[in-house]
Amino acid sequence: MTMKFIKALSVLFVMALILTSCSKEKRLERELRKQENWNIETLAWVKTTQVVDGEEFPEVSITSGVSTDAGFINFFKNDDGYYEYELDNGIVREKDFKWEVEDENTVSIGDGETSILEGFAQIINSGINGEDPEFNLRTEAFAYELTKGSGGTHTIEGAGVIQAFTVDDDILSENYTYVITMTIKED
Numbered sequence: 001m002t003m004k005f006i007k008a009l010s011v012l013f014v015m016a017l018i019l020t021s022c023s024k025e026k027r028l029e030r031e032l033r034k035q036e037n038w039n040i041e042t043l044a045w046v047k048t049t050q051v052v053d054g055e056e057f058p059e060v061s062i063t064s065g066v067s068t069d070a071g072f073i074n075f076f077k078n079d080d081g082y083y084e085y086e087l088d089n090g091i092v093r094e095k096d097f098k099w100e101v102e103d104e105n106t107v108s109i110g111d112g113e114t115s116i117l118e119g120f121a122q123i124i125n126s127g128i129n130g131e132d133p134e135f136n137l138r139t140e141a142f143a144y145e146l147t148k149g150s151g152g153t154h155t156i157e158g159a160g161v162i163q164a165f166t167v168d169d170d171i172l173s174e175n176y177t178y179v180i181t182m183t184i185k186e187d
Contacts, residue, residue, distance in 0.1 A: 028148055029101045032075035038184040040085050041153070043070035047088055050175040065089065073156075073184055075099060081109065087178070095142075107146040109156070112139075137165040144180070152186040 032038075044066045051059040071085030071092075084094045097111040144158030162176040 026101075028104055028107065032099075032107065032146075033077060035075075035186050037072040037074060037187040038154075039072055039187050040070040040083075041068065041183045041185045043067050043085060043087065043180065043182040045087055045181075046179045048177045050177075052173045052175075054172060063088070070182065072187075085182070087180070093142075099146075102145075105148040107148075109144040109146060109158070110142065112141040137163075139163045142178075142180075146184075149183075154184050156180075156182045156184060 044064070046062065046064040049059075049061045049063070053059070065088065067086060070087075071083065073081065073083040073085075075081045079098050079100055081097045081099050082095070083097065084092065086092050095111045097109050099107055099109045101107050140160065140162045142158060142160030144156050146154050146156045148154055158180050160178045160180065162178075164174045166172065166174075
């Protein structure tokens with residue numbers, strides 16, 4: 001065989017490998033988008049709560065729970081998505097999120113929210129009304145990783161933080177850290 005032939009064959013092999021891996025990633029993307037609603041079949045969570053109220057030591061507690069048929073998740077075109085699920089005894093998370101296929105078996109999912117402008121509006125309004133200034137700021141950030149399963153079932157694992165800062169007579173800050181595992185299945 002000539003050197004040109006070996007080089008051409010090598011290039012073709014590399015191109016075939018690239019096209020195969022890209023099509024597997026696209027296959028997972030199409031699978032997630034084709035299903036209108038993915039049911040959250042099970043959802044397990046562990047929450048660590050830390051409350052700082054001006055005392056010497058913050059108050060810390062850990063709770064956990066498991067629920068079935070906890071909500072749904074949607075994957076749309078343009079890497080947008082939406083989920084709605086019950087977390088932690090009645091707390092319902094309804095959020096838009098961004099998602100991206102990392103490889104043929106993995107998808108990253110993330111959402112976040114901050115209410116800084118709302119907090120500043122509260123300070124201004126309380127000052128205008130002659131009240132003692134009150135300030136509420138809430139930030140949220142959750143990140144997940146979906147791992148492809150078999151038979152139309154996938155696992156999503158992740159973590160998130162909800163922080164609430166309040167300036168008033170009682171609580172200065174509350175911090176909720178979640179570790180979440182959910183199983184989703186085709187509707």
